[in-house]
Amino acid sequence: MTTVLYDGSFDGLFTAIFEVFEYKYKDVEIVSRQRFHQENIFADIHKVITQQEKSERVLNKLEENIGKSGIHELVKVFLSEEPDLEQLILSVVRQSMQHPKENILQNYTDNAILKISKISKSISRERHRMTAFVRFEKMQDEVFFAKIDPDFNVLPLIRKHFKDRYQDQKWMIYDLRRNYGILYDLETCDFFYPEEKIDLNLYQQKFHNEEQNYQTLWQRYFTKTNIVERKNLKLHIQHVPRRYWKYLTEKS
Secondary structure, three states: OEEEEEOOOHHHHHHHHHHHHHOOOOOEEEEEHHHOOOOOOOOEEEEOOOOHHHHHHHHHHHHHHHHHHHHHHHHHHHHHOOOOHHHHHHHHHHHHHHOOOOOHHHOOOOHHHHHHHHHHHHHHHHHHHHHHHOOOEEEOOOOEEEEEOOOOOOHHHHHHHHHHHOOOOOEEEEEOOOOEEEEEOOOOEEEEOOOOOOOHHHHHOOEOOOHHHHHHHHHHHHHHOOOHHHOOHHHHHHHOOHHHHHHOHHHO
8 A cells, every 4th residue: 555645734635636646546545744653664655745736736627526615525524634534535536537527425325425424514513603602802902812622623614704704803713722823913814823832821811901891791691681490401502512611701
C-alpha cells in the first residue's frame, strides 16, 4: 500500500487526490502529516506538495458531476475531522470519474455515500447550534468576544452568518478546542491563529466595565421569564444540549 502524505489543508487533500490519479495508485491511503504515525520504515510513502492548480483541476471536474452543492457536502466531510475523511472523499472522486453523468452523492446504497450523508447532517446541525448558542462578551478594547467548543470544525461555516449579521461592531469568535478563530474589524473578516491557547482566566480580567452588568441583566431576564410550572427539562435539553451550557451566559 502507498501512503500519500499531505499538509492537512483542503487544497492539499485535493492535490493528493490529483496525484493518486496521476501516479495511478490503486491500493492507497491519504493521511495528513499531523495524524501520520509511521510503523513500517519500509512503507511506500509519497509526499505531496500542495499545488492550487492541481487542486482546482480536480474540484472543477468534480463540480461538473456533483454540482456546487456536492462540493459543499465534501467541505463538510473535510471539516468533520473524521479519521477516514480522506478515504471518503477519495471514494467520491473515484466514483464520480467512473460515472460522470450521475450525481453519485445520491447513491445511498454505497456505504461511503451513506456515511457522507450522515456526516453532512451532523455538521449542519452543529453549525445551526453554533449560530444560536454563541454568546458575545464586551472587552475593554470594544471588541465583542465569544468562545466556542464545537464537536466539529464548523468555524469556517459560520463566518458568513456572523459577518452579515454583525457588520457594525468588532467581534471575535474563538474555537477553544482547535485554537483558532475569526476576527472582524469592520473591514475584514479573517481567521487568526494564536501561538498559544488563550488563557480564559486572564481574558476575564479584560472585560469591559459594562459587561458584568449586561450579564446580570440577561440572567435576571432569563430567570424572570422562566415559568417554573411549565418546566420541561427533557424538552429543554433536546433543544439546548448540556454540552453547550458552560458557555451560555444565562446558565452561569
